[in-house]
Amino acid sequence: MLTHLSLKQFAVVTGADLEFGPGLTVISGETGAGKSLLVDALGLLSGLRADSGVVRHGAERAELAADFDLADAASARDWLREAELDDEDEAGTCRIRRVIRADGGSKAWINGRPATIAQLTELAGRLVEIHGQHEHQALLSRTSQLALLDAFGRTDAERAAVARAASAWSELLRERERLSAQGDVSDRIDWLQHQLEELDREDLEPESLEALQVDHRRFGHATALIAACDNAFARLGGDDGPSISRVLGQVRTELARASEHEPRLGEVDGMLDLATIQVDEALAALDRVRSDLDIDPDTFERLERRLARVHELARKHRLPPDHLSTRRDAIRVELDELRGAGERLERLDDEIARAQAAWREAADVLGTARRRAAGSLASSTTELIGELGMGGGTFDVAFEPNAGDRPDPQGGERVEFMVSANPGQPPRPLRKVASGGELARISLAIEVASLGLDAVPTMIFDEVDTGIGGAVAHIVGQKLRALGVHRQVLCVTHLPQVAAQGHSHYRVMKSKSEGVTQSEVRALAPAEREEELARMLGGVELTREARAAAKRLLQDVV
Template sequence: MLNHLTLKDFAVVSASELAFGQGLTAVSGETGAGKSLIVDALLWLTGTRADAGIVRHGAERAELAAEFGLHDAPDAAAWLRDNDLDDADGCQLRRVIRADGGSRAWINGRPATLAQLSELGGLLVEIHGQHEHQALLERGHQLGLLDAFGQHEPRLAEVRTLAQAWAELDREITEISRAGDVADRIGYLEHQLGELGKENLEVSDIDEMLGAHRRQSHAASLLSGYDLALTRLAGDDGLSVTRGLRQVAGELARHVDAEPRLAEIVSLFESAEIQLAEAASSLERLRDDLDLDPQHLQQLESRMARLHDLARKHRVPLNELAHRRDAITAELDALRHASERSDSLFAEREAAGQRWQAAAEKLSAARIATAKRIGKAVSALMGELGMAGGVFAVELTPQDSPKPHVLGAERCEFLVSANPGQPPRALRKVASGGELARISLAIEVAALGLDSVPTMIFDEVDTGIGGAVAEVVGQKLRTLGKTRQVLCVTHLPQVAAQGHHHFQVNKAVNGSATYSAVSVLDDKARIEELARMLGGVEITKETRANAKQMLGKAQSA
């Protein structure tokens, strides 16, 4: 639900901050005052391409921001989570459009693309009116609305799952078929695997080989280093390090009675003597283990050369040769079983197609029944909305592709005939903006807001009507407001009186500049605005009484 809308330097609005509530909100004002600015602002906030003309004259940029609650928008909340743009239980859209035509957008304070704004905006706001941005004109949305009206989701989910399973089997068959005659490939891979199989390629063995090679390569210097260290430790070229430590410890021990703290130092020397003895023993073992063997070194170098040749041939590091061997083994197994797998896949695909067909037929039967119900309901509402004799119908036609489709076996097209005797035409081809808006309203009322979009906006849905029809339009909008948040831009008092809330847009001229401001009306101000909408140049006492009666009747219903 839309909670707040903030406008700054937008068209003729210098600055405005609006709070919205549940139910139906009516927006009215003098002709040319800018009643549709709220609609325009939400269009820009939901992905419409930037136009420098919306920046107020003399300003550097226009700034727009909207805050939505997500308690009634689970699809939008899921989208935000999937795109790592979620922020608690709310959603903020912000857009800045510069006077040079450039723009930037943010979702919950993080930079966003227009595509992201549009995708998310479609889950938050649905706009109906005399413009091209109407979701109801899109055939995909029409099919979704039909399924929502008939509560087909369980059947549709089954069809979608089966179509995806069929597509996966078909993709695997295509990949096998693309490979063609694999005999040459099998022979080539077997040769490669034979070469790799002659060597021990495990990472631990290769590391051990490299270590052995390093030791053999440096055997002479290592032996020299071992001997020198042992000689010095043993004292063969002078005083033994161990003996020197023992002498120092003994000398200091004679003074412990005089200075007890020397005992700890003497202990450290004794520990050092023990560690030196252990070090000397370890050095002796290393020296004894080291075998200066030129033949072994040559064998290690030969093996290293073979491994490096294999690594260059397969374009992998030494420690990935085992992975390459395993990959070749897996590919060989797949190729050897390709023919057998292909026969199995064809059978599986055929069975999957039959399962999809059965599920799709059940969905098609449900859609046919639902199409009749929604057609009858909307046709009846069209009569109430001033299009007596008008007909609404849902046309179901086969999908273009014979393959199993995730949306079922048919496409959907909404058809309307606004006047008796005229053949129904596609809703997207209806010329009259006013008729299109009222038909959209009839569809939404008939569906009782079954689509998941929480906020619906109707811009000038009352164009070309008046009197009793206008009152019915207002009543239908109020009914829709029981299940969805509804905003309606209107010039008719019969519609405005039905609103749970009422905004008024006023235009004023200050010198050479024109400004528009939006204000929230209380009951007294609403009566004055309804009287203005009812009356002419002069508002009389009778007009105000009529407005008061109209408002009271609407609010008590």
């Protein structure tokens, strides 16, 4: 719901801050005072193209801002969250701001963050619906018409069933297209089989390849390793010549003889005992390593050949050796898929036929519900069109089957709202109705008949009462007020019968200051409303009769 609208240096308005509440708000004023400026401002905040002509003469820029309460706008809340333009501190509100410069440029913000005009359009489409101008009219869109009809018929369950069936059918079609695009896969199967056989000849698991590298390095340096082990064994514990073991034994013997005179030498002997144990363990480890070493040319050559084969496979597949096992597994999976492709294609044809039948069944159920809703909506709207001064006019909903054989999540048909404004005229699409006044009244009739089920929280009717008067004007006002029970409604009007039905009332007044025309927008108190209605009834001169009639209009409001 629109809660606040701010205008600065906009057209003939120097500055205005307007507060809005629920129900019907009417806006009146003298001809040329700028009543429709509020509608124009909301249109620009909705993403309409702007030019420098909207900037007040002599000003550098015009500034427009609108605040919305999102309690009744779930779709807008979801959009803001997905676009990451929501305000965490005030999640239940939204502020749209736009600045238009005198040079024609403009900038826009949503909740204080820079936004594109396309984003303004998407968000405003979920918040505001402007009736009366072709380019603003959401009901002219066939997509919006279908959405309104579905809302009127409460077809949520049927539409969900169609969407699920369409998704299942589409997935099967994509799978068939992917398999069919492969064509004759026999050559690829042979090629992949050859690759798999090459890879399967080797143990390519990463731990096996690591062990291969270690064995190859050990055998490649076997001679040097044997020499190093023999030399170390001789120096640590050899029988010929001095060795560490023999030296440690001799030292301990000599210290044992002297330790009776110096007890602390016992500690030294304990350390040497530990050293002797460590040397003995080192000798045992050397013996184990030496026994594993073998200068075997055949074994080394076998390791060389295996390592060469692994590196050749890595070059062939352009992968590091430790990634070959992953490539082998991927080839095996693809081979299994290709070998089963023919059988899968045969099964897919049956599955697709069943999915198509399921979609058609769900679409038929939805189509039946839509036609039932269309009859009721057409009857109610036609009756309201007659009440709104277009006697003999009719409203109908035309159905057109969807072209093509692809699954459509929206169902099996499209709809078009058809209107005949005068008796004897053939129905034409609503989007081709030429008269702005007729279009506004027809839109009003549709909205009232559907009780605002299109989910847009704020509806604006610009000059909806053009070309009518008397009893019809009174009925238009009543319908607008009734619509205001379900939606926030703003109406620019020049008829007192319509203005009297408002829950609140703004007047736009024009004045001149130092030769410059400017407009002022002001909320009217109850007494001021009576004066404004009298002016609308009697013109410049406010007679006693005009005031009495204005008072009666306000008293007759139910």
